[in-house]
Amino acid sequence: MMVTLERLRLEIRGLDEAELERWIAASLVRAEGAAGARLFEDIDVARIRLIYELRHELEIEEPALPVVLSLMDQLYDLRRRGAQLNAALADLPADVRQAILRRLG
Amino acid sequence: MADDPYKTLGVEKTASAEQIRAAYRKLAKRHHPDLNPGNKAAEEAFKKVSAANDLLSDPEKRGRYDRGEIDATGAERERPRTYRNYAESGRGERYAHAGAGFGGGFADEGFEDLFANIFEQRGGRGGPVRGQDARYVLQASFLDAVNGATSRLTLPDGQTLDVKIPPGTQEGDVLRLRGRGQPGLNGGPPGDALIEIHITPHPFYRREGQDIFLDLPVSLSEAVLGAKVTVPTPRGPVAMTLKPHTDGGTELRLRGRGVPAHGKLPAGDLYVTLRVVIGPMDEKLESFLRTWAQPGFNPRAGMGGAE
Numbered sequence: 001m002m003v004t005l006e007r008l009r010l011e012i013r014g015l016d017e018a019e020l021e022r023w024i025a026a027s028l029v030r031a032e033g034a035a036g037a038r039l040f041e042d043i044d045v046a047r048i049r050l051i052y053e054l055r056h057e058l059e060i061e062e063p064a065l066p067v068v069l070s071l072m073d074q075l076y077d078l079r080r081r082g083a084q085l086n087a088a089l090a091d092l093p094a095d096v097r098q099a100i101l102r103r104l105g
Numbered sequence: 106m107a108d109d110p111y112k113t114l115g116v117e118k119t120a121s122a123e124q125i126r127a128a129y130r131k132l133a134k135r136h137h138p139d140l141n142p143g144n145k146a147a148e149e150a151f152k153k154v155s156a157a158n159d160l161l162s163d164p165e166k167r168g169r170y171d172r173g174e175i176d177a178t179g180a181e182r183e184r185p186r187t188y189r190n191y192a193e194s195g196r197g198e199r200y201a202h203a204g205a206g207f208g209g210g211f212a213d214e215g216f217e218d219l220f221a222n223i224f225e226q227r228g229g230r231g232g233p234v235r236g237q238d239a240r241y242v243l244q245a246s247f248l249d250a251v252n253g254a255t256s257r258l259t260l261p262d263g264q265t266l267d268v269k270i271p272p273g274t275q276e277g278d279v280l281r282l283r284g285r286g287q288p289g290l291n292g293g294p295p296g297d298a299l300i301e302i303h304i305t306p307h308p309f310y311r312r313e314g315q316d317i318f319l320d321l322p323v324s325l326s327e328a329v330l331g332a333k334v335t336v337p338t339p340r341g342p343v344a345m346t347l348k349p350h351t352d353g354g355t356e357l358r359l360r361g362r363g364v365p366a367h368g369k370l371p372a373g374d375l376y377v378t379l380r381v382v383i384g385p386m387d388e389k390l391e392s393f394l395r396t397w398a399q400p401g402f403n404p405r406a407g408m409g410g411a412e
Contacts, residue, residue: 030199043191043199050139050188058134072140076192077201079142083193 002032002039012049014056022062023051028069110157110170110177118171122162129158139188233293239286240299243268247307250274251317251339251364258300268300273315273367276304310339315373317363322382325390328353338362338375345377353381 009015023029024038029048032039040048051069054060060068089097111118114128132154141147160177161167169175191197243258253272257265266285274280279301286296311318321336331349335342338359345359356378363373 041199042186043188043196046186046188046191047200053133053137057130058137059130073192073200075142076189076197079193080195080197080201 002041003045004040005038008040008045008048011045012052015048015052019055020048023048023065026066028065108153108157108177110160113153113157114161116161120161122164125158125161129154129162133158139192142189142193232291234290235293236287236289236296238296238299240301241266242301242303243270243280244303244305245270245274246305247310247312248339250276250302250304251310251312253365253367266298266300270302271367273364273370274302274304276302278302309337312364315364315370316376317373318376318378320380321377322380323347323351323353325381325383328379328381336375336377340365347379351379353379355379 003011005017005020008020009017020029020038021035024031024035028051030041030044032041051065054065054068055062089100092100111120114120114125114132116124116128120128133151136147136151136154138144138148138151141151156177159166160170166175170177192200241258241260243256245254245256248254249256249270251272253274254270256268256270258268259265266282268280268282270280279299282298282300284295285298288295309319317339319336321334323332323334326332327334327347328351329349331351332347334345334347336345336359340362343359343362345357356376359375359377361372362375364370366372
């Protein structure tokens, strides 16, 4: 289900539309539709809330946002891939899993 | 019994709104759950800090808490699904490397690339691994490098290593002593010792490849009248006959007296350049030279009119 800007502003109080458009323009957030008729997925909403908190509660200045988000995205990439690896390992025979665990240990 | 929100934020009961705000921000930076994925302790800490901030940042709630009308219980509210919940699922692909701009150069980097390296490096941990090579520098004398020698190297750990310097060793040559490097792991073979040779220059020999060059001082009478002289060579002195009237600057070659043959290289030659040395002042020589002339002889003829 897509979320409209009106709905988004109810969820994240204090969110400024011009600020959000800057984040979209800087490719920090994805959105469907043109400016003025934006639609967001759940993950976009969560990301906007995070960026809002980074910016206004954790005092990260706007020019530093791409750096912080890039590092964070890389961290999540690794964690996603780690989870995939974990799932793949879970399908292996028990003795192979044990052998891998011993080596990692 | 809920924690005291003042203690949670580490502020005094009399703290100003600004102090509370600053304390909250400081703690939120450290414990924000989206910046600490997988860290349960950070998540719990952040919940408490948020709850404490919710209570104390609202003047009305803070007043009621201070008057004992409410306690901190129930102040914790569930956060909506945080970014982390999405980012760690498959949905997170939507923002893979997004911070660097969508469609940045990483999109094609596969799963295999990422873990291939890890497995390659980890792979050795159970199996045998060859030890590391150890690198040393050995200062050799000119003649040891030419003729070959065995030199003793004292290692940093106090052990010694006998290094066989082969004949004809050149500056910067690296000798490899198999198995004398760091020990291997899990039954792997040890590494090698790599010894770089630095050669101390000689006071009178110079070397170019297989050949050696030497300036040989001779006296005036040896040069004019001829003589049998002794020439030092890298493998001991040899006798050499100077014909009468062998001028200063003459280059004589002693075949096979340079660097000895080694590998596929034949022995080099020793080139001897004569240098006439007048020696101490001599009355008789001087008085003779005052009465002596060499008609028509100009040693600088051919140097463009120099007299």
